[in-house]
Amino acid sequence: xxxxxxxxxxxxxxxxxxxxxxxxxYPGGAVLPIYDEIFQQNDIRHVLVRHEQGAIHMAExxxxxxxxxxxxxxxxxxxxxxxxxxxxxxxLDSIPIxxxxxxxxxxxIGTDGFQEADTVGITRPCTKHNWLVKDTxxxxxxxxxxxxxxxxxxxxxxxxDIPKDVQFATAxxxxxxxxxxxxxxxxxxxxxxxITRMVEMLETAERPLFYTGGGVINSGVAAxxxxxxxxxxxxxxxxxxxxxxxxxxxxxxxxxxxxxxxGLYEANLxxxxxxxxxxxxxxxxxxxxxxxxxxxxxxKKVHVDIDPSSINKVIRVDLGIVGDVGHVLEDALRIxxxxxxxxxxxxxxxWWKQINEWRAVKCLSYKPSDKTIKPxxxxxxxxxxxxxxxxxxxxxxxxxxMWAAQFLGFDAPNRWMTSGGLGTMGYGLPAxxxxxxxHPDALVINVAGEASWLMNMQEMGTAxxxxxxxxxxILNNERLGMVRQWQELLHGERYSSSWSESLxxxxxxxxxxxxxxxxxxxxxxxxxxxxxxxxxxGPVIFDCLVEKHENCFPMIPxxxxxxxMLLGNAETQGVIKAAGAVLV
Amino acid sequence: MSALNIKKGATSHSAYDLRDPHSxxxxxxxxxxxxxxxxxxxxxxxxxxxxxxxxxxxxxxAEVDHTGHRSRITxxxxxxxxxxxxxxxxxxxxxxxxxxxxxTAEGPCVQRELALFKVAGKGEHRIEALRLAExxxxxxxxxxxxxxxxxxxxxxxxxDSFAELMRPLGLRELARTGVAALSRGV
Ligand SMILES: Cc1cc2nc3c(=O)[nH]c(=O)nc-3n(C[C@H](O)[C@H](O)[C@H](O)COP(=O)(O)OP(=O)(O)OC[C@H]3O[C@@H](n4cnc5c(N)ncnc54)[C@H](O)[C@@H]3O)c2cc1C
Ligand SMILES: Cc1ncc(C[n+]2csc(CCOP(=O)(O)OP(=O)(O)O)c2C)c(N)n1
Numbered sequence: 001x002x003x004x005x006x007x008x009x010x011x012x013x014x015x016x017x018x019x020x021x022x023x024x025x026y027p028g029g030a031v032l033p034i035y036d037e038i039f040q041q042n043d044i045r046h047v048l049v050r051h052e053q054g055a056i057h058m059a060e061x062x063x064x065x066x067x068x069x070x071x072x073x074x075x076x077x078x079x080x081x082x083x084x085x086x087x088x089x090x091x092l093d094s095i096p097i098x099x100x101x102x103x104x105x106x107x108x109i110g111t112d113g114f115q116e117a118d119t120v121g122i123t124r125p126c127t128k129h130n131w132l133v134k135d136t137x138x139x140x141x142x143x144x145x146x147x148x149x150x151x152x153x154x155x156x157x158x159x160x161d162i163p164k165d166v167q168f169a170t171a172x173x174x175x176x177x178x179x180x181x182x183x184x185x186x187x188x189x190x191x192x193x194x195i196t197r198m199v200e201m202l203e204t205a206e207r208p209l210f211y212t213g214g215g216v217i218n219s220g221v222a223a224x225x226x227x228x229x230x231x232x233x234x235x236x237x238x239x240x241x242x243x244x245x246x247x248x249x250x251x252x253x254x255x256x257x258x259x260x261x262x263g264l265y266e267a268n269l270x271x272x273x274x275x276x277x278x279x280x281x282x283x284x285x286x287x288x289x290x291x292x293x294x295x296x297x298x299x300k301k302v303h304v305d306i307d308p309s310s311i312n313k314v315i316r317v318d319l320g321i322v323g324d325v326g327h328v329l330e331d332a333l334r335i336x337x338x339x340x341x342x343x344x345x346x347x348x349x350x351w352w353k354q355i356n357e358w359r360a361v362k363c364l365s366y367k368p369s370d371k372t373i374k375p376x377x378x379x380x381x382x383x384x385x386x387x388x389x390x391x392x393x394x395x396x397x398x399x400x401x402m403w404a405a406q407f408l409g410f411d412a413p414n415r416w417m418t419s420g421g422l423g424t425m426g427y428g429l430p431a432x433x434x435x436x437x438x439h440p441d442a443l444v445i446n447v448a449g450e451a452s453w454l455m456n457m458q459e460m461g462t463a464x465x466x467x468x469x470x471x472x473x474i475l476n477n478e479r480l481g482m483v484r485q486w487q488e489l490l491h492g493e494r495y496s497s498s499w500s501e502s503l504x505x506x507x508x509x510x511x512x513x514x515x516x517x518x519x520x521x522x523x524x525x526x527x528x529x530x531x532x533x534x535x536x537x538g539p540v541i542f543d544c545l546v547e548k549h550e551n552c553f554p555m556i557p558x559x560x561x562x563x564x565m566l567l568g569n570a571e572t573q574g575v576i577k578a579a580g581a582v583l584v
Numbered sequence: 585m586s587a588l589n590i591k592k593g594a595t596s597h598s599a600y601d602l603r604d605p606h607s608x609x610x611x612x613x614x615x616x617x618x619x620x621x622x623x624x625x626x627x628x629x630x631x632x633x634x635x636x637x638x639x640x641x642x643x644x645x646a647e648v649d650h651t652g653h654r655s656r657i658t659x660x661x662x663x664x665x666x667x668x669x670x671x672x673x674x675x676x677x678x679x680x681x682x683x684x685x686x687x688t689a690e691g692p693c694v695q696r697e698l699a700l701f702k703v704a705g706k707g708e709h710r711i712e713a714l715r716l717a718e719x720x721x722x723x724x725x726x727x728x729x730x731x732x733x734x735x736x737x738x739x740x741x742x743x744d745s746f747a748e749l750m751r752p753l754g755l756r757e758l759a760r761t762g763v764a765a766l767s768r769g770v
Contacts, residue, residue, distance in 0.1 A: 080680055124628060125635055129679040132623070183620065185680050309673035312666065316606070 006482025007136040008033035008167040014143040016043050017176045020071050022062065022437055024048070024055040028075025030102025030115060033167040042304030047437060047466055050458035052079050055431035056086020056157075057456070059097045061225060061434030064417045065392055067220055069150050070097040076104055077115030079163075085424060088126040089155045093243065094218055098146050099127075105165035106134050119161045122223045128156030134163065137171040140149030144179035155218055156308040159440065174271065186306060190323030190331060197319055198278070198302050199336045204274035205300075206347030208236045211259065211288075214243030214420070215281015215305060217413045218324050223250070223326035224413045227280065230333055236353055240269035241282050242405055245416045250409030255352075256355060261287040261556050262402040265363035265565060266355055268554070271296050272562040273354070279303040280323045284314040285421070286583075304328045344425050348400075363554045363567055364406055367401035373523050375400060375475045375546040379407035379447070383471060385530050390442045391415065392435045396428035396452030398551040399481040404447040426455030429472060433459060436468035443471070443534065449498050450476040460513040463539040470539045471533050477501060485551045490581050506543035515539040558583035591712050612641065613668050613688040614695060614765045617657040620680045625662035626678060629657055636672050640664060642697075642740065654682065658765050660740075660761040687765050699743045705733040705754035713753045720746050731756075 005013065011034050014025065022045045027035045038046050049055040052074045059070030071332050074083050075512070080101040090097050104113040120132045129149050139162065146158045160210045202208055210231060216223050231238050231254050233555070238248050239259040248255055257264030259271055271277070271288075277299045282288070284303075286546055289295045293316070304325060310322035323329055336342075366376045394417040395401040400504050403417060410416045417435060419427035432446035446453075455476050463470050477500075484498040510517025520529040533540045555563045559580025561568040600685055619625050633640050642660040649654075661671055668686070675684045687693040701722070703713045710732075716732050717724065720742070726733035736746060740763055747758055 021744070111727060120624060121627070123629055124624065154679070183682065307677055308678050309670060313673075316666065532656075 003571035005169055006033065006037075006168060006170050007162065008037045008141050009141045010136070010173055011143065011162070011167070012172075013173055014035045014140045014176070015071065016092050018069070018144070018147045019179040019486070020044055020069075020382050022115060023071045023073050024049055024062070024434065025073030026052050026055060026075065028079050028102065028115070028439055029075075030076035030079075030104060030164050030412065031073060031100075031162075031167075031249075033164065034073065034100070034102070034162075046073075047462065049430070050461050051456065052082035053086050053426065054433075054456050054459040054462065056083050056090065056099065056457075056548060057427050057430035058434030058437070058462075059099070059257060060086065060093075060095045060427075060439045061394060061417050063095050063097055064133040064431075064433075065216075065414050065435040069097070069147055069165055069412060071081060072097065072099045074101050075118045076098065076119065077114070078104045080117055080119040083159075084122060089158065089419055089424045090157035090429060091126050091128065093419065094214060096150040096153050097157045098143075098150050099157060099159045100143075100160050102167075103132065103161045103163040107113030107162045107165065110421050119159070119520065126157070126282065127159050128154075130159040130161065132161045132163075133166055133472050135171075136166050136169040139166060139171070141179045143173040144174070144360075145181055145184075146181070148181040149184055151335050153337045154310075159327065166337075170343045173302050175349060182274070183247075187322055188243040188306070188324040190304065190321040192331060192335075193333045194319060194321045196335055198321065199332055199339060201300060201302065201319070201519065202234065202236070202278065202336070203339070203342040203345055206279065207270075207274045207346050208234070209270050210238035210248075210278050210280060211238055211239040211240075211271065211282055212238060212244045212247055212280045213282025213294045215283075216247035218306075219281065219362045222414060223281075223329060225478065226326060226329040228252070230509050233333070233398060234336075236278075236343075237270060237346055238347060239270065239313045241285065241288060241420070242418060243420045244282065245405060246410030246413045249411040251411055256359070258405050259288060260285075261290075262406070262552055262554065264406070265361050265567065266358035267477075268354055268556065268562040268565055269358050274299045274374070277301045279305075279317070280329070280555050281305060284466060286314075289315060290556050291559055291561050296562070300308055316446075352393035355574075361567070366550070371546065373521065373544060375403050375477070375550055376407055377523060377525060378473075378475060378544050378546060379403050379542060380446075381530055382445070382525050383408050385527065386443060386445070390439075392417070392432075392442055392444045394418065394428045394431040394435060394437060394444070396446070396448040396455075397423045397425045397482075398449040398452055398484065399477075399550070400447055400475040402552045403475070404568040408447075414489055416544065425449075425452035427452075429456050429464050430459045430462075431468070431469045432470040432472070434464050436463075436470050444469075444474050445471045447471055448474045449481060450474050450478065450503060450506075451480045454504075456555065457509075460510075460539065460541070467538070469536075469538050469540075472504065473533070473544065474504070474542060475544050476503075477550070479545050479548055480552075482552070488551070489557070503573050506541050510541040513539075513541075515541065517541050517543065519543040521544070521545040532571045592710045607665050610662050610664060611688075612660060612662045613651075613677070613686055614693065614763060615661060615672065615688055616685040617659060617675055617681060618683040619655050619657060620682065620753060621653045621655040622680060625655065625680045626657070628678060629675070631663075632674055632678070633671075636670075636674065638667065640766060642762040644764055645713075647769045649656065656764055657690060659764050660682050685767070687767055690767055692768045693765050694768060695739055695763050696737055697740050697743055697761055698735065698737045699747075699758065701736070701747065701750055701755060702727070702735040702757040703750050704756050705752050706720050706730060709753045713750060716753075717747070722746065
């Protein structure tokens, strides 16, 4: 039986029916009726943020760490425009979120009304899909469709723009099962013939390699499980992108580390020299491929991806399989087992011997110091002191992000939240709050750079208000470190505006917010300071003063192939030629 | 292993297998895109083309199924085979798109465009314009003592050549609808 209700109540009802337990948002005139409904119920918790960008990143952190859809609510005009960076971030990283925005009443649309913005127009290129609902009778169905679109196929952000008169008007509520979703049903089963070809290829390959990505995480925990089974059974080496960390455990012996611009030597050389590349849910991003013409020149390439447009977009592959990672791996495993579990044993043995030689280079080694804290050392200690804990990590963007990817190990999916595609400074702090709200008892740490952290530091207020005991582990080099590194390598050491000037006193800042501040500058004090952070029951701002001029290596300079990566500070001058310098 | 003859995923109509994927030659393709007739759908499609740097050589759109809320967008685009494949895949994954047909790749198709030509002139020019219009089967849909408006339906090439002929005879204005296309046979 259907029920009549106001649009505002419909919003809340539809969210409940979609299993939503928390909404990150910020009120304003155009969403007051919805806030009034939220006030009058207890099933959905509202987390009041301090800036709408924060709401979107929190929803992202919530979504990535749970596998569920994250939800944010913003008002019209500035509320909606503040959401744009977060939406774009979620689009590039394939994060399922639903954003509800208020809009001026339908009869005022187009009149430059107070706080009117063309929200669907502005967000069209940064959402997977969006809707302007002009009729209350359509509202609940559209919200159900929005959830369906956000999580089906390649996940992504969607936005529903709701004029204020639509929130006040009354209509029949459409329950979730009655909402029309048949028009959007992306294919999840891979073509069996193609999967069989993949199995044939992997049976004979001499130097096979799994190159996995965020798609495995998107596909769900079962997909990670199948991937592990496949890797163990075949004995193939596996590398992953920044977005796929944790799908295969970092402690597994087939793991050869992250690949890409700041990936491990062994992973990148294995990519370059393999004869069969199995891309499972990764998208041949430019941080991975380096110079396209020299990208893994001798390999056959297989690409499993749920989005047909990912296949052959950047790299032309020999075999494309459109489907969900979990479904495709399940079929592939079954077929491979039925055909007798064949692999090229001799080839593999030689391949592993080669990989182990590359591993012996120990590309992550750095020059230790007993005077200043090396950022790598700080992360090694953080890793050691949090081992075995129920731990989630978020990051900001920059060198610290890359070091976190290199020095922290992830043994399970959904434990690592980072802004990969858009590289949004200011992501990590709000994302950590979103994660903590979803996992109240877990240890949630944001590994940050001081510059990124300042971009959304107002959200410490949110952490305090909602008792989210997030740990802000700031690797403070008093520099826009990643920018400084590029200026050193590319622009003749002319450090144009890459200093973090006039930094606040982070300990006092913590006190001002009412949380705990810890400052550490001496490597000898570091362990105790980290333990103090871990013991504290509440949010902590940890100001870790690190070496100011450390560069992040390994590094594949822009426009270079994998086998020309830089391992250390030697010979870095002038390595990036003019053609590489135009790349980012 | 030679290039594998596996069809490229959801774009099951792609003729990608038949073409040289590495060809750098630019081809013109006519795509029929069946979309949900909702506000903003055209902006989505056009936004995709501009955001990703694809070419639109011609575009027409109109509702073709009122009860089913479906419109048909016919787009003539040009690019290398790899780009055409991307265009098709990018369109195919849009939530408002039901179906994408690469009419050029799927087999023979008929392509028609309607054009209106305003030609002004007197004396010999006027007579010549009328004579050529007859040869091209263009109809006179408006006339004054000093001008004609011709209406013509045909392939874009035919319209181009008629326009070229009319130019020296006093072509003042030209309005074209863009291409509508259907595959031949059933
Ligand atoms: C400063 C900086 C440096 C960076 N350096 C590196 C680096 O050194 N190495 C690195 O790896 N990255 C690096 N990145 C991140 C990089 O920019 C990309 O975000 C990342 O490489 C993309 O990861 P991905 O290929 O796994 O794709 P994602 O963006 O995670 O995309 C997932 C892919 O899987 C597909 N997919 C989604 N769901 C499914 C499903 N259910 N089944 C099948 N397929 C699915 C999607 O269609 C998509 O093609 C860096 C980022 C920054 C900000
Ligand atoms: C919003 C935004 N603006 C600018 C950049 C460009 N950028 C990338 S890394 C970086 C410096 C980050 O500095 P910090 O947060 O201190 O981290 P570090 O590199 O020092 O570890 C900048 C400015 C960005 N990624 N995002």
